[in-house]
Amino acid sequence: MTSGPDRPTRTRTRERGGTSGPGTVDPQSAPPRGDAPRRGKAAATAPLPLGPALAFLRDLRGGMDAGANPLAALAGATAGLPRDVRDGLDAAVRRLAGNYHEDEWGFDEEFTESVFPLLELMYDRWWRVEAQGVRNVPAHGRALLVANHAGILPWDATMMSVAMLREHPLPRYTRFLVLNWAFELPYVGSTIRKVGGVPASPYNAMRLLEQEQLVAVFPEGVKGTSKDFRDRYRLQRFGRGGFVELALRTRSPIIPVAVVGSEEIYPKIGELPWLAKLTGAPFVPVTPTFPLLGPLGAVPLPSKWRIEFCDPIDTSEYGPDAAEDRALVFELSERVRDTIQQTLYANLVKRGSAFV
Amino acid sequence: MPGRRILITGIASYLGTELARRLEADPTVEYIAGLDTRPPRIQLQKTEFIEADIRSPTLIKLLPQTEVDTVVHNQIVRQPGPRTSARSMHDINVIGSLQLLAACEKTPTIRAIVIRGSAGIYGAEPAAPQFFTEEMSRLYPLRTRFQRDVGEIENYFETYSRRHPQVTCTMLRYQSTIGPSVDTQVTRYLSLPVVPTYLGFDPRLQFIHEKDAIDAFVAGVKRPVRGAVNVAAEGTMGLTRMIRMAGKLSLPLISPVFGPAVTAARRVGLFSFSPDFRRLLRYGRGIDVSRLIEEVGFRPAYTMEEAVLDYVATQQGRRVAPTVRQAVASR
Numbered sequence: 001m002t003s004g005p006d007r008p009t010r011t012r013t014r015e016r017g018g019t020s021g022p023g024t025v026d027p028q029s030a031p032p033r034g035d036a037p038r039r040g041k042a043a044a045t046a047p048l049p050l051g052p053a054l055a056f057l058r059d060l061r062g063g064m065d066a067g068a069n070p071l072a073a074l075a076g077a078t079a080g081l082p083r084d085v086r087d088g089l090d091a092a093v094r095r096l097a098g099n100y101h102e103d104e105w106g107f108d109e110e111f112t113e114s115v116f117p118l119l120e121l122m123y124d125r126w127w128r129v130e131a132q133g134v135r136n137v138p139a140h141g142r143a144l145l146v147a148n149h150a151g152i153l154p155w156d157a158t159m160m161s162v163a164m165l166r167e168h169p170l171p172r173y174t175r176f177l178v179l180n181w182a183f184e185l186p187y188v189g190s191t192i193r194k195v196g197g198v199p200a201s202p203y204n205a206m207r208l209l210e211q212e213q214l215v216a217v218f219p220e221g222v223k224g225t226s227k228d229f230r231d232r233y234r235l236q237r238f239g240r241g242g243f244v245e246l247a248l249r250t251r252s253p254i255i256p257v258a259v260v261g262s263e264e265i266y267p268k269i270g271e272l273p274w275l276a277k278l279t280g281a282p283f284v285p286v287t288p289t290f291p292l293l294g295p296l297g298a299v300p301l302p303s304k305w306r307i308e309f310c311d312p313i314d315t316s317e318y319g320p321d322a323a324e325d326r327a328l329v330f331e332l333s334e335r336v337r338d339t340i341q342q343t344l345y346a347n348l349v350k351r352g353s354a355f356v
Numbered sequence: 357m358p359g360r361r362i363l364i365t366g367i368a369s370y371l372g373t374e375l376a377r378r379l380e381a382d383p384t385v386e387y388i389a390g391l392d393t394r395p396p397r398i399q400l401q402k403t404e405f406i407e408a409d410i411r412s413p414t415l416i417k418l419l420p421q422t423e424v425d426t427v428v429h430n431q432i433v434r435q436p437g438p439r440t441s442a443r444s445m446h447d448i449n450v451i452g453s454l455q456l457l458a459a460c461e462k463t464p465t466i467r468a469i470v471i472r473g474s475a476g477i478y479g480a481e482p483a484a485p486q487f488f489t490e491e492m493s494r495l496y497p498l499r500t501r502f503q504r505d506v507g508e509i510e511n512y513f514e515t516y517s518r519r520h521p522q523v524t525c526t527m528l529r530y531q532s533t534i535g536p537s538v539d540t541q542v543t544r545y546l547s548l549p550v551v552p553t554y555l556g557f558d559p560r561l562q563f564i565h566e567k568d569a570i571d572a573f574v575a576g577v578k579r580p581v582r583g584a585v586n587v588a589a590e591g592t593m594g595l596t597r598m599i600r601m602a603g604k605l606s607l608p609l610i611s612p613v614f615g616p617a618v619t620a621a622r623r624v625g626l627f628s629f630s631p632d633f634r635r636l637l638r639y640g641r642g643i644d645v646s647r648l649i650e651e652v653g654f655r656p657a658y659t660m661e662e663a664v665l666d667y668v669a670t671q672q673g674r675r676v677a678p679t680v681r682q683a684v685a686s687r
Contacts, residue, residue: 069603098600104591104642105486106560180483183639186556186611189482190594193558203485203492207644 149224241333258343261305359386366431419459535566559640575654
């Protein structure tokens with residue numbers, strides 16, 4: 001059971017200037033958006049240390065001969081290796097022995113940390129994200145982020161959580177609701193779960209909020225992801241206002257979020273309904289790179305992004321019974337939708353050209 | 357005040373016998389009867405063993421004679437085994453429950469019925485609520501034969517409790533049991549030399565430790581509450597992590613191959629995966645246990661992680677890796 005706010009340990013290690021493993025970039029040596037060359041520590045220790053490597057193999061063999069199982073032998077043999085390699089191997093051995101933690105939702109903080117450098121690279125270099133108003137997100141307790149939705153893969157949710165981890169004075173993890181269909185796919189569902197995604201069900205959102213988590217929802221749902229390129233940044237209907245009911249019931253503040261940039265990463269120009277029917281997918285898009293380039297079509301285009309977190313809307317004044325009040329639910333839902341739409345327009349103007 | 361008189365069906369099963377043993381130690385219990393077709397494995401002190409088949413109509417004559425006030429229904433078969441075919445499993449579950457209810461109708465002394473049901477009724481769905489609460493049993497269609505059986509059993513008991521408001525009907529919805537001394541589908545699966553999994557799927561699983569399974573049962577009998585109650589350890593665990601903790605090798609199979617592979621495994625007598633268990637291995641299931649904690653007043657002593665650790669600790673001798681190692685060394 002999670003208790004209290006879910007604070008990432010990563011930022012703490014970063015403040016101390018530690019690294020999380022071999023091959024990962026030390027954030028201190030490469031400041032965000034700086035032009036210093038990004039080199040892994042392991043790459044810097046050339047020429048190859050042959051001596052320690054041989055010693056490692058000898059110890060490994062010795063350990064196996066002594067009757068230890070392969071994992072234990074591996075763990076015992078790493079002593080002579082360079083520190084980064086040793087840490088990496090130790091972490092791998094520990095994980096292979098099942099000695100790691102997942103919370104009751106399947107969120108794996110260690111895994112999330114290990115992919116974080118990749119996400120940071122996307123954030124800094126690929127999309128050059130500028131985030132505003134992160135301070136509008138409370139540092140403690142439940143809160144509901146409501147954003148526009150685009151892109152086939154949940155990049156918008158991922159970049160919002162990177163923004164929360166990077167720019168917020170008290171970084172915290174974001175849990176996001178993901179289209180149900182993703183959980184029927186091998187690897188996709190299990191990976192999304194590890195980094196903090198949960199199937200889009202109001203029951204899940206309710207429980208997460210009751211556990212004082214920060215939850216991101218996309219009320220446009222599949223209507224948002226499946227909209228044509230020419231309809232970009234035109235918000236679709238916000239479902240039936242379920243997110244407002246959720247916020248009222250749990251007395252969570254709603255923070256509207258406008259994500260500019262995500263709607264250009266997979267410009268949808270058509271659909272393949274027969275393939276959707278065959279695979280059971282809600283829709284199969286045709287983009288300039290998909291299905292033309294096959295799996296490479298999953299690489300998002302490098303648009304320029306702006307994420308703005310708007311002023312929070314306090315729902316605690318209404319009381320939990322207000323969730324039954326249809327008129328109020330629609331009014332609040334419309335207010336949130338309008339805020340996001342206006343903020344989208346304002347940021348589109350500020351951003352200027354979409355790709356450079 | 358006279359003590360409670362309790363009848364337990366399926367007394368020969370591990371849980372039935374243990375429950376009887378625990379109730380025997382309770383001074384407020386005056387009489388215990390155990391019903392089954394075979395005697396319990398250990399000698400029970402006070403329990404009267406009634407050898408009868410739950411499916412036979414003789415139950416209608418037998419039950420009123422015992423003058424029990426509580427019936428504990430513990431004879432719900434979870435998977436077909438060597439002793440029970442899929443057909444007779446359905447018969448025991450559905451016809452057996454019906455016969456038992458018919459007998460209860462003829463027994464005016466009854467005040468409570470406690471059923472050891474199954475969380476299988478929620479199914480295993482890719483995008484389900486991650487923690488089913490008791491009122492969510494009708495969210496998805498019942499897909500497997502066992503689910504439909506459980507659904508029918510729940511319907512019968514619901515109807516019965518509506519017609520007999522003086523009787524408290526408790527439906528305990530159990531997740532699978534794990535532990536050093538039980539033999540369940542889960543423990544058999546984890547003790548396979550190589551554990552087949554669905555490639556790319558890491559389901560969240562949730563079980564209950566065998567000691568908690570008994571304690572929850574005792575708590576449910578001592579303090580029956582109306583309606584369904586979920587019974588499971590707190591928390592969930594991914595299958596990948598569980599297999600690693602057990603020191604096993606997994607054999608990931610793509611989903612079109614999994615079905616034929618497990619059918620072949622059953623043919624050669626290795627292991628039989630019930631359709632429910634296969635769905636569980638793909639999509640997993642978590643249930644919410646706040647009603648058990650708050651209303652029944654029982655909090656499982658083992659969390660999911662502790663339950664698995666306790667099971668693994670007793671299985672260390674059976675790790676596969678050193679065995680391979682020894683086989684190579686002996687050559």
